[in-house]
Amino acid sequence: MLPWPIRDPLLARRAALAQGGDAAAMRSLYRELHPEVARFVGRRIRSSADAEDLVSRVFFTLVERLTDFDPRRGSVRAWVLRIARNAVIDHVRARRPHLDVDALGDLLPGDGDPLRDLLERERLGDLAARVAELPPEIREMLALRHGDGLRHREIAELLGLSEAAVKQRMSRALRALRAQLQLEPAKGAADAIA
């Protein structure tokens, strides 16, 4: 797979061709973006049937709004993930369950060393509890960065913020997390790993 700095202009060119009716370009866009969109949605929606339905909806919206895409305003990836994010938000609002980002209590599979596993789980549970206490917009930024692997610029495009603001808020959040983790475990962490 090409690195994003090269993929961005390629995808933008395919989007431009697809806007002109090029079916092959549209097919390439779909095949290239589907895994990214499916992972983005799947990380946030547990039900695979619902996730599949949402992914379809995202791509139909993409086709309908293809002419809205403007490469001067950002990358194709950020644009399509914004569509996906809105679809997820609409879905969650309609059904009112919690976003998976909030479900932070599961255990990780261990690597065979019981003591090491226990320490890892404790630390992860502690981190999970700390993250759960952060404001939702910061949690979402962290999920987009560390879960979806988006660049700061793409997170900014997706959330409608400046890149500098995203960098500043995330840096502040990481500093705060680091400081908290070096102190005693968060309240509730023991429950989270129990």
Next chain:
Amino acid sequence: MLSPEDPRAGLRRLFHRHEPIVGPPPADLEDRLLAQHRRRYPVQARGRGFAALLGAHRFAAAGAAVALVAGACQLPAEYERSFGVRFACTAERAAYTADSVPDLADQLAAAIGAESISLRVHDAGGPTIAVRIDAWGPVEDPEAALSAIRGATPALRDATCAAEPLAGTVHGTLGGRLGYALLDLDIDRKDAAITRAELLEQLRAQGFTGTAEIEVEEQPGQRRVKIRLEQP
């Protein structure tokens, strides 16, 4: 091991705990999307292809039918085809250092957006250097690509550049020649079902609205593609 000093590794594990299993893009969704795409963005008339062929020859009177049989597709044939664009530039030597070639390649790849790029810099020690950029793949507008190159690569901002098509004679097969000349398709190497599906899609994408019957027959040493079009 998670480190309290750097929570980023922990965050990555945290947000990847429920990593979904993602399969290949579903083909049925692709079909539905392409159908919707065809309806929303009909293809404008193109200079070549079956729509132009039908329009030019007026085969398509009511109820008329045209049958094209591309038999013996594996027969050797030669044909010209375009592969991309070559940009030949002459730049001031002062604007270039040998160390800057990787950066130059990155800047060009981002600026042109071609499928792949070959870059050759010839430095004979004189006041100028020659830079040859071969952009492989479809480049929609060479002049716009040249502007993008100048904008993205400081070493070529004031260079004298000329664009010329990268074209050549293909020593291929009759199937390849027909596929390229008429349908932008390589009909030699794919299996029959894919060939049939792609032919149908291309015909629709080029504005053909009639009915099409496509038969692909595999025979030892040759492939027979029979296309029957009816335009109401």
